[in-house]
Amino acid sequence: MSDIAATKDKYAAQIAGAEDLRVLDDIRVAALGKKGEVSKMMQGLGKMSIDEKKVMGPALNGLKNDIAALIEAKKTELEDAALDAALASETMDMTLPVGSPSGTLHPVQQVMEEMAVIFSDMGFSVAEGPDIEDDFHNFTALNFPPGHPARDMHDTFFMTSQEGEEPKVLRTHTSPVQIRTMINQKPPIRIIAPGRTYRCDSDQTHTPMFHQVEGLVIDKGIHMGHLKGVLMDFVSAFFETDVDVQFRPHHFPFTEPSAEMDVRYERDGAAIKIGQGESWMEILGCGMVHPNVLRACGLDPEEYQGFAFGMGVDRLAMLKYGMPDLRDMFAADTRWLAHYGFDPLLQANLASGLS
């Protein structure tokens, strides 16, 4: 029995002194391998009497287990130490810059998407049409008789034309899309027409190209109260706050009665806050579609009536998102785009909000 204790002590000392896993494994082989010392001692059991076996069997098994446990413990210790040593050298400068800069989406496109979302909820589809228009769709069908002073107010761009040909124009509003829709589609009609529009004018608040969204509703029994309702619903949804509005009479050739809508606002330093305040700002024109416009599109004004409205997208974008100068919208300055542009992951919708 003293042999067993001595053997255990010997190996315990060796295991404790093992410096790496290889040495430890050599110790394991020397002690517990097939030809190892403990294995040999266990082979001696066969020559023993039953009584001796009863004593020595468990004792040798105990020895084997004890040594195995010591080896296992030492192994875990050595592995941990090895991993710690490795980890100590596996470092990275986590301040190194990563990734590539992401681009942005243009605020005018964002605002047009917001408008599409709001009007879609009221059942409006998005209609489109060409930028280069003829006189009929841009003016005559909209009840601008030839020579009408209101034509001058449009600062129209004309295309060069052959002698004797009526020159084409760059559309001065997206109203021609309304005309095309009314000619090609039977009521009920609910559309918005966003797009590029052009007027020969350039200063801080005018650019020769700008964007409009117009709306058109044609049905039976649609009246001016509906127009007011739709626009009040729209403007509060768009500015994402309660907006107090004022309707006042105005004149447009293509609507009768015609109106303009103002919103309340106040200045806060250089910023403009829409919704409340002491001042009114005009933001859109609207009215009941003129009977002559309906007739020009082959609709009977006795049967169908409806309303139309139009607003400047760029200006609404400036009011909502605080861009100070209209001309910057189309300059493609990368600093401006980075500052005023929108994250591409953002999708305007009514569930999560417009922006």
Next chain:
Amino acid sequence: MKFTLSWLKKHLKTEAGIDEIVKAMTLAGLEVEEVENPAEKLAAFSVAKVLTAEKHPDADKLKVCTVETRDGVKQIVCGAPNARADMTVAYAPLGAYIPGLDFSLDKKPRKIRGVESSGMMCSGKELEVDEDADGILDLDSSFDVGTSIADALGLNDPVIDFEVTPNRPDWLGVDSIARDLAAVGVGELITPDIPKTNGSFPCPVDIKTEVPEACPTFIGRVIKGVKNGPSPQWLQDQLKAIGLRPISALVDITNFITYDCARPLHFYDTAKLQGGITVRMGKDETFDALDDKTYIATSEDVAICDESGILGLGGIVGGESTGCDESTTDILIECAYFDPLTIRRSAKRLGVNSDAKYRFERGVDTGFLLGGMDLATQMVLDICGGEASEVLIAGEVPTPPKAIEFDPMRVTELTGLSLSDDEVEVILTKLGFGVKRGPVWTVDVPTWRRDCSEAADLVEEVARIHGYHNLEAVSLPPLSGRREPTATLTQNRTRLARRALAERGLSEAITWSFALQNHCRLFGGGEDMMLLDNPISSDLDSMRPSALIHLLLAGQRNADKGYPRSALFELGPVYRGTEPGDQSLSLAGMRRVETERHWAGECEITALSAKADVFAALSAMGANIDNLMTLEAIGDYWHPGRSASLRMGPKNVLASFGELHPRVLKAMGIECRVVAFEIWPENLPKQKMKSAGKAKSALSLSDFMPVHRDFAFIVAEDTKAGDLIRAAKGADKQLISDVSLFDVYQGQGVEDGHKSLAIDVTITPKDATLTDKEIDAISEKIIAAVMKVGGRLRG
């Protein structure tokens, strides 16, 4: 249109203040742009009396005055030569801002040559009420001390400026403004009684109009023995208040009537007339006009002539030769009607603007021809004296506008307002309409309201006067049934593609639809038919054939400002012609190849970066990018060796991309290489039929491990990797699920003019694990297929 509150009150009996009037105007459709009250800048100044004025002990030109002011008796040192005791003066207290000097007085009394002075006595120039700087204002002694200077000078009269919409030429006269305000209940309309003057002798000047379309009516009358001097103070003040310069009584009278009732007139000095007046079209004649310019009257312009020839342009501008001056004694008054369209075209072509033209081109009141003559006669006789002839009417007064058949129910139908018939009638009557009630009403339209021709016009009048603020807002009734998505396929596709591009680091821009013609030519456009007749500037004169033009220019601008590496894209139209079908939607983008240093190595921008952009956009739009053909790019603005197009079939081009041609970039002043793309979203195929439903086809997964085999092929240098990959893929369409290129090598071990392409082929068994033999058979097929495109297995 500008007018003053006091002028309005000559036509409107009202107690309303300026704020109430402005609000009422706005709500009635007279959009007020500005209200300026000259009294505001004079608020600090008040009437004071000089009690004593003694010479300053230490200065010859200064006086020491004691002045009774609203702040008590003050001692004021004054340098004005006219300062004297008992004078009534304009007093500025300490701290007051003096507009004419643009400074403020000290807040504490200051010593002038040792004598304390508390405040100032002001000249007209210092208050900016006149030009007189030689002495201080010498006011009428009847004003009490403390009276505001604005009141003392009659300047407490707000000037209102508002926008006259083209449908309402009558608003160019103060009388019509008053009528609308009376209708909305701000006051009571004053209809002045214009006395009729019966002439005491026949009109000695013969008048005829030979052009009844352009000038249907010319009413004339001579007044003999007038005296033309300065007009009375009230008239001068009234004109000055709205920014008109008083000239002489006769001129001031025409200006007054032009603004008072939108009735332009013209006065001729009959001494300078030769024979009678004839109205005809011009015969390319030249004349000197009253605006100091010379015009040529063509056959498009209305010429007023006497026997000597043209005198002036009818309705636009009078001539110098017969103008009235101080020596004028006999005048011919012209009160005419000219066709608005003729006036408009004429004035536009000749580039003339005048108060008369502004009214005639919009249409003056045809019912106020004789009335206008009567008013003019009366004013001339009152102010200048003289004796009037009978009135001569050449031509015919235009017929009044047609009556409108009107069902008052239209008010409710069009606006949702419910007004009683009586309310409707009251509004129309107040505006001057004549109402004959019946099952359907007959409404007579006043001669100054030719904008009203049908029921909707009357509805607007009723709603406008009742007030749009009284309209009840109603939400639109919801549409019945299931809603289809309201956006079109292309709208939805581009919405996603734009986001895919932005995610790849490109920023969205919006740029002009027009560009410089020479730039357009570089991009296959710029034909003369695409030119604008009246461009905003010469560098934006042509409709663009490509959205790349402005993106390239913007990129260069950014670089010039010190911000290189622009990566921009734009979704917008491009134009091949002027018909609607010639416009297409382009999604174009570009990246400037300007190296950026990065610690992890450079991410090089090449033509293939543009390809990756295109693939990102196309797959965001749902295109099957695996099955596209890669052919040559469309347009000769691409680099010949580093560009391509992606097509569905040989004709349908979805996109071109690559490096832009260096010659094109140089011609545009772009100073670095640029890679770019143009995608045509409208060329993508339509979606599958809706009947197919939204469900995806069943997923089939193989239970067997995929097998990978690598091959390296030697091919000629110009062999396209895409062709080799397609050949390998096609070798066994059932079992080969993927082929990926993992190495391209040129150099040692590969002969000159060749390259080695190494591919990893994935073979996915369907029914059973493949045997070595089967795999070898597939390998043979791959090698054979690649051989057909010129590849041999690398040894």
